[in-house]
Amino acid sequence: xxxxxxxxGVAVLGFGNVGSQVVRIIEQSADDLAARIGxxxxxxxxxVRRVADDRGISIDKLTDNIEELVxxxxxxxxxxxxxxxxxxxxxxxxxxxxxxxxxxxxxxxxAVSTGELAQAAENARVDLYFEASVAGAIPVIRxxxxxxxxxxxxxVAGIVNGTTNYILSEMDSTGADYASALAxxxxxxYAEADPTADVEGYxxxxxxxxxxxxxxxxRVSSNDVYREGITKVSSVDFESAKALGCTIKLLAICERxxxxxxQQRVSARVYPALVPLDHPLAAVNGAFNAVVVxxxxxxxxxxxxxxxxxxxxxxxxxxxxxxxxxxxxQGGRGPRESKYAKLPIAPIGFIxxxxxxxxxxxxxxxxxxxxxxxFGKRDVSIAxxxxxxxxxxxGQRRGARIVVVTHQATDAALxxxxxxxxxxxxxxxxxxxxRMEGTTE
Amino acid sequence: xxxxxxxxGVAVLGFGNVGSQVVRIIEQSADDLAARIGxxxxxxxxxVRRVADDRGISIDKLTDNIEELVxxxxxxxxxxxxxxxxxxxxxxxxxxxxxxxxxxxxxxxxAVSTGELAQAAENARVDLYFEASVAGAIPVIRxxxxxxxxxxxxxVAGIVNGTTNYILSEMDSTGADYASALAxxxxxxYAEADPTADVEGYxxxxxxxxxxxxxxxxRVSSNDVYREGITKVSSVDFESAKALGCTIKLLAICERxxxxxxQQRVSARVYPALVPLDHPLAAVNGAFNAVVVxxxxxxxxxxxxxxxxxxxxxxxxxxxxxxxxxxxxQGGRGPRESKYAKLPIAPIGFIxxxxxxxxxxxxxxxxxxxxxxxFGKRDVSIAxxxxxxxxxxxGQRRGARIVVVTHQATDAALxxxxxxxxxxxxxxxxxxxxRMEGTTE
Numbered sequence: 001x002x003x004x005x006x007x008x009g010v011a012v013l014g015f016g017n018v019g020s021q022v023v024r025i026i027e028q029s030a031d032d033l034a035a036r037i038g039x040x041x042x043x044x045x046x047x048v049r050r051v052a053d054d055r056g057i058s059i060d061k062l063t064d065n066i067e068e069l070v071x072x073x074x075x076x077x078x079x080x081x082x083x084x085x086x087x088x089x090x091x092x093x094x095x096x097x098x099x100x101x102x103x104x105x106x107x108x109x110x111a112v113s114t115g116e117l118a119q120a121a122e123n124a125r126v127d128l129y130f131e132a133s134v135a136g137a138i139p140v141i142r143x144x145x146x147x148x149x150x151x152x153x154x155x156v157a158g159i160v161n162g163t164t165n166y167i168l169s170e171m172d173s174t175g176a177d178y179a180s181a182l183a184x185x186x187x188x189x190y191a192e193a194d195p196t197a198d199v200e201g202y203x204x205x206x207x208x209x210x211x212x213x214x215x216x217x218x219r220v221s222s223n224d225v226y227r228e229g230i231t232k233v234s235s236v237d238f239e240s241a242k243a244l245g246c247t248i249k250l251l252a253i254c255e256r257x258x259x260x261x262x263q264q265r266v267s268a269r270v271y272p273a274l275v276p277l278d279h280p281l282a283a284v285n286g287a288f289n290a291v292v293v294x295x296x297x298x299x300x301x302x303x304x305x306x307x308x309x310x311x312x313x314x315x316x317x318x319x320x321x322x323x324x325x326x327x328x329x330q331g332g333r334g335p336r337e338s339k340y341a342k343l344p345i346a347p348i349g350f351i352x353x354x355x356x357x358x359x360x361x362x363x364x365x366x367x368x369x370x371x372x373x374x375f376g377k378r379d380v381s382i383a384x385x386x387x388x389x390x391x392x393x394x395g396q397r398r399g400a401r402i403v404v405v406t407h408q409a410t411d412a413a414l415x416x417x418x419x420x421x422x423x424x425x426x427x428x429x430x431x432x433x434x435r436m437e438g439t440t441e
Numbered sequence: 442x443x444x445x446x447x448x449x450g451v452a453v454l455g456f457g458n459v460g461s462q463v464v465r466i467i468e469q470s471a472d473d474l475a476a477r478i479g480x481x482x483x484x485x486x487x488x489v490r491r492v493a494d495d496r497g498i499s500i501d502k503l504t505d506n507i508e509e510l511v512x513x514x515x516x517x518x519x520x521x522x523x524x525x526x527x528x529x530x531x532x533x534x535x536x537x538x539x540x541x542x543x544x545x546x547x548x549x550x551x552a553v554s555t556g557e558l559a560q561a562a563e564n565a566r567v568d569l570y571f572e573a574s575v576a577g578a579i580p581v582i583r584x585x586x587x588x589x590x591x592x593x594x595x596x597v598a599g600i601v602n603g604t605t606n607y608i609l610s611e612m613d614s615t616g617a618d619y620a621s622a623l624a625x626x627x628x629x630x631y632a633e634a635d636p637t638a639d640v641e642g643y644x645x646x647x648x649x650x651x652x653x654x655x656x657x658x659x660r661v662s663s664n665d666v667y668r669e670g671i672t673k674v675s676s677v678d679f680e681s682a683k684a685l686g687c688t689i690k691l692l693a694i695c696e697r698x699x700x701x702x703x704q705q706r707v708s709a710r711v712y713p714a715l716v717p718l719d720h721p722l723a724a725v726n727g728a729f730n731a732v733v734v735x736x737x738x739x740x741x742x743x744x745x746x747x748x749x750x751x752x753x754x755x756x757x758x759x760x761x762x763x764x765x766x767x768x769x770x771q772g773g774r775g776p777r778e779s780k781y782a783k784l785p786i787a788p789i790g791f792i793x794x795x796x797x798x799x800x801x802x803x804x805x806x807x808x809x810x811x812x813x814x815x816f817g818k819r820d821v822s823i824a825x826x827x828x829x830x831x832x833x834x835x836g837q838r839r840g841a842r843i844v845v846v847t848h849q850a851t852d853a854a855l856x857x858x859x860x861x862x863x864x865x866x867x868x869x870x871x872x873x874x875x876r877m878e879g880t881t882e
Contacts, residue, residue, distance in 0.1 A: 025592075151756040315739035
């Protein structure tokens, strides 16, 4: 193999944080990349919404005609970094149908259209890589699809959204409330002007759908993911978490469940949860991401690193691009599924979990017993109860606060118990309800 | 693709902890594996040194004629789990020359013969996979060769030997001395009857050679790795480590160094080092492994999990086996280097690092000044000094102990300073010298 090998042509769609880093690496590391691929990697053009002369790239490489760029005969691989679902989907399908391999970082798209895109790649016998769609620079897709291809994954739990992890870490370390931690994250550029996609868990849900699909060799879309955001997490929750030896993290959890009759179901869910401080995810702070994978033979693995940002995400894109280019040069294709199962999705009520409930109650005898009875009626076993009196500003006792941590029960039984508690006369308010991660008691 | 696809035949060489788990998974997960590969995976035979009827496998699958098993026409992939270097090398070369793909967990072999074996695989256009040779179940080889293929790795630092990590974790948590922690590790089966390969760092050095080779796209053999074991680490070292906010870990470190003139060199080294408690490797305890990778675009990544044991290592072997089998079914080959650099190895004296020195000195004026002068003469800057008086059993002062932590300097300058200190009249003994990880000051 020599450098006289026919070059591999690349079209990059999108020139934001990630796209500009990918273009920089393609140009600055040309010699190293050529050595690793076995042929030069040549940037044919960059597709943008509007061509302008101030982008730090020679203007003749820029085009707003994406359809034409993708169709060029000298483009072998299309790198899609435009987002959101459209027009990215249309451009990727066009590329695949014309026999070009595709690398994408588009989680929203991969979370709804994996089946369609994988089929188009299969029909054209080309590669479709999407490592950068989950957890930025951290290799997660490749370990799940390749390294664990001969093992059986049982569970994936991760911190996959840097914005919410920054906010929750800030609340934990400074005692700040949600609103001021969000304001800090915005000021530092960690949160967008409209933070909904992050704080309501939509971004994490898309990643959970992708992780569940590849971990369990089935199809899970973002619509299948149960989702709760972090907007209701309060400083009171963090105080209680500390008292319990925990912190609070927004988790994306994917699980394979086997019923007593041997039927397999899949659960994918995103919610804030109490995480014990000795759990490996508890120490993942700020804008970092981490994913814990549990497999039958491998046991527990953890992958940790920067989950967002131009350069880290570009690293993942470049890894995929080099693989796709090598396959072009050497023949062959990257791994993909031959068969996908269609495992049913387990509804959230079915999931075994643990709850933490924090409530204000009237300060009189029999209250704790009434509260405990509601748990008992639904076969929910209590692991820990703490009760403390509360005084008002004048120093008068005016009620009590009860914190309950349960053993494992179904989410439905736990959620019904909380509703019933809210209806009790002696319960003044339910201050906070959180699930608890990391134990199976 | 249907199940009527021609089956992929597998020969497993070796039937110990890992081999028996691999055979179990091939047989118990046959349906899942066939779906993922696109063809059934069929075990043709297991090569062992001596055939016996008590192995939990039908005896007609066992053979002591490894040459014949490897040569069978219906064997497409050979899984080598025999160790050590020979006869594994001969069997692998024979397999590759006959056009069979090879999966191996043999670190000792891969650390000395990568070039030869990679060339044989290249000539035959078949796959050679070795994920299980480093850090058991933890995907490290694949992320380095694939996920980071478009990035530039600067440094790899890992805990890659479970036996020594168990011993050091035990010394840290219980205050035990080396001998009794080793005895505990032996009693629990974490250390072998002859623990030399582990405690003297040979096992970690083989892994460092493999990691350096693939991280920097060059050839590094175990003989190129600077190596110190843990046998001299004492409970005094751990006391000092704690006072400095550190623990002690046996680290395998691979680094790419660029001289002022732009010349690139590679360093691979294994030694016990002080690790600050806020460093991600400090929390990796017991028989667990972890590898931290720093790359230019990706930043810092960490991979964590079980580094040894039959089932975890089998998980890594099975991932490679499924990939090799998929490539057989679908055409194409896994990734491999088109070009390897031959970067020179940087001698240990050249490496910038920090030292911690613990010494007993005479208790009289001017001693600290004499000690500090030896550092100053070699341009080694001192970061921290602690001096305390020592009393003998009768309550009499009989000397002082000085602990010095340096700023960064070359290993040669630091090592010369320690030799010079040992020659000073006022220095009674050098109790301990350790390098320090995790800071670049």
